[in-house]
Amino acid sequence: MSTLNDGAWQRRWQPLLQQWVLISARSAARPWSGAVSKATTTPAPEHDPYCYLCPRVTRANGVQNPNYSGAFAFDNDFPSLSMQAPDTHNTDPLLGVAPAKGYCRVLCWSERHDATLASLDPAELKGVVQLWRDEYARLAAQPGIGNVLIFENKGTEIGVSNLHPHGQIYATDFVTDTATRMRSAQANWALENAGSSLLQSLLSHKHTQAACIIEKDEYFSVMVPFAARFAYESWIVPNRHVSSLSEMHKAELDSLAILYQRQVRRYDLLFNRVAPNVSLLHNVPTDNHQDNVHWCFHLAFHPPLRDPEKLKYLAGFESAANNIVNPVRPEDAAARMREIDVSTWC
Numbered sequence: 245m246s247t248l249n250d251g252a253w254q255r256r257w258q259p260l261l262q263q264w265v266l267i268s269a270r271s272a273a274r275p276w277s278g279a280v281s282k283a284t285t286t287p288a289p290e291h292d293p294y295c296y297l298c299p300r301v302t303r304a305n306g307v308q309n310p311n312y313s314g315a316f317a318f319d320n321d322f323p324s325l326s327m328q329a330p331d332t333h334n335t336d337p338l339l340g341v342a343p344a345k346g347y348c349r350v351l352c353w354s355e356r357h358d359a360t361l362a363s364l365d366p367a368e369l370k371g372v373v374q375l376w377r378d379e380y381a382r383l384a385a386q387p388g389i390g391n392v393l394i395f396e397n398k399g400t401e402i403g404v405s406n407l408h409p410h411g412q413i414y415a416t417d418f419v420t421d422t423a424t425r426m427r428s429a430q431a432n433w434a435l436e437n438a439g440s441s442l443l444q445s446l447l448s449h450k451h452t453q454a455a456c457i458i459e460k461d462e463y464f465s466v467m468v469p470f471a472a473r474f475a476y477e478s479w480i481v482p483n484r485h486v487s488s489l490s491e492m493h494k495a496e497l498d499s500l501a502i503l504y505q506r507q508v509r510r511y512d513l514l515f516n517r518v519a520p521n522v523s524l525l526h527n528v529p530t531d532n533h534q535d536n537v538h539w540c541f542h543l544a545f546h547p548p549l550r551d552p553e554k555l556k557y558l559a560g561f562e563s564a565a566n567n568i569v570n571p572v573r574p575e576d577a578a579a580r581m582r583e584i585d586v587s588t589w590c
């Protein structure tokens with residue numbers, strides 16, 4: 245592609261979010277006197293009696309966790325949303341108010357406090373993906389729920405308060421801002437491109453296939469998006485247009501579990517530590533909107549590190565402009581991750 249250069253001072257279009265990203269590989273060479281992030285070297289215990297996610301521990305609200313093993317879900321004791329939210333509305337165009345209704349769930353990946361998704365065995369891993377699917381389907385079927393976002397915040401670097409391996413779900417009575425943008429982008433793409441799928445078009449694009457794929461199997465591809473917003477951002481995209489975990493068959497779910505874990509291990513090897521990360525499952529909204537048919541599932545990783553010791557902050561320009569500056573050229577990130585031998589993870 246003649247429009248590509250070495251990644252210096254280039255704007256790239258992120259079609260799913262409908263926004264420009266700045267690729268500025270030369271900014272990575274700046275002298276660094278900012279925050280340095282060191283990996284924790286103290287090993288975690290297998291069971292922590294003060295951890296409110298560990299089996300048998302009594303949580304702050306007085307409820308005792310069962311003696312669970314494997315993946316386990318429960319209601320968040322300190323939810324950001326509630327179906328009991330008071331029905332307060334204000335239609336004042338300057339002071340709009342609506343109730344924040346929904347469900348917040350906590351998903352433990354394992355009974356072991358010292359586990360991560362990278363360390364689970366295949367059966368445990370499939371249990372996690374099955375839990376994702378069951379929780380998504382159950383919450384999607386609740387009356388009034390418009391969006392079910394499953395995600396994992398991993399590592400103290402991004403403010404995680406509890407290091408027990410776990411993810412969360414926010415099931416909201418509204419479609420989130422990001423999901424609204426993604427849905428609109430995918431519907432418009434289909435309208436303007438004879439019904440084709442935006443994500444499938446991006447995945448099958450000659451440039452993606454040549455330079456942005458990290459690995460793939462029969463059912464999914466792991467790729468760096470052309471307009472990655474974060475250094476080493478990656479996506480797991482199905483090789484067919486499928487909207488959610490609920491529509492995937494067993495072989496696809498097994499493949500997703502394996503590739504997800506391989507990518508988590510790849511990040512550990514890339515950053516030479518248990519790598520902090522944010523991972524997000526972008527399932528189709530659950531509000532029966534006519535444009536949902538154009539939605540294609542993907543799983544996104546937004547790693548906060550730009551190298552093993554440097555955290556990327558979304559500061560002045562990005563806070564103000566919402567055009568994120570990525571200091572690593574996406575094709576270089578893909579090449580670097582492609583070269584990692586995941587079998588060396590331990």
Ligand SMILES: [Zn+2]
Nearest residue numbers: 295298357408
């Ligand atoms: Zn724990």
